[in-house]
Amino acid sequence: xxxxxxxxxxxxxxxxxxxxxxxxxxxxxxxxxxxxxxxxxxxxxxxxxxxxxxxxxxxxxxxxxxxxxxxxxxxxxxxxxxxxxxxxxxxxxxxxxxxxxxxxxxxxxxxxxxxxxxxxxxxxxxxxxxxxxxxxxxxxxxxxxxxx
Numbered sequence: 001x002x003x004x005x006x007x008x009x010x011x012x013x014x015x016x017x018x019x020x021x022x023x024x025x026x027x028x029x030x031x032x033x034x035x036x037x038x039x040x041x042x043x044x045x046x047x048x049x050x051x052x053x054x055x056x057x058x059x060x061x062x063x064x065x066x067x068x069x070x071x072x073x074x075x076x077x078x079x080x081x082x083x084x085x086x087x088x089x090x091x092x093x094x095x096x097x098x099x100x101x102x103x104x105x106x107x108x109x110x111x112x113x114x115x116x117x118x119x120x121x122x123x124x125x126x127x128x129x130x131x132x133x134x135x136x137x138x139x140x141x142x143x144x145x146x147x148x
Contacts, residue, residue: 002050006030007060008040009108021045044108049076049083051095053103062107068100075107118142 006021046061074085
C-alpha cells in the first residue's frame, strides 16, 4: 500500500513542506512528521505518487520528469483516478511502475511566466492546464501562437 502524503509551498517558510493535508479555516495546512502545521499555497499542493525517481526522490504531482531514454520532459498530473505523465503536445499516459523516471524540476519553482496582452488563451500562464508553449518558454512572439 502506498503512503498518502502531500507537498505544498509554505507561505510561512521559503520552501516546500511535506506531510498530511488538512483544510481548515479557509486555508490549506500541511502537518509535517514533527507535528508542525504550516499553511501551504493551495496552487502548489500535490500528492505523492508512491513512486521514486532513479535518485530515490519522491515523485509528486507537479514534478517535471524525464523517462529513461527520452529527452522529453513530462509533467506529473492526477486525472481520472490515476497519476499520468502529460506531454506539451497534450498527450498524456498513465505512469507505470516499471517506468524509469528522473525528476528534472517542478511546475512551481522558477515560474516567471506572464501571459502576453495579445494572448487569448484562457489562463495561459496556469501550470499544467495552461499554454505549454508559454510555460516552456517556446513562445517567441504573437506569430508563434496563431491558431492557438
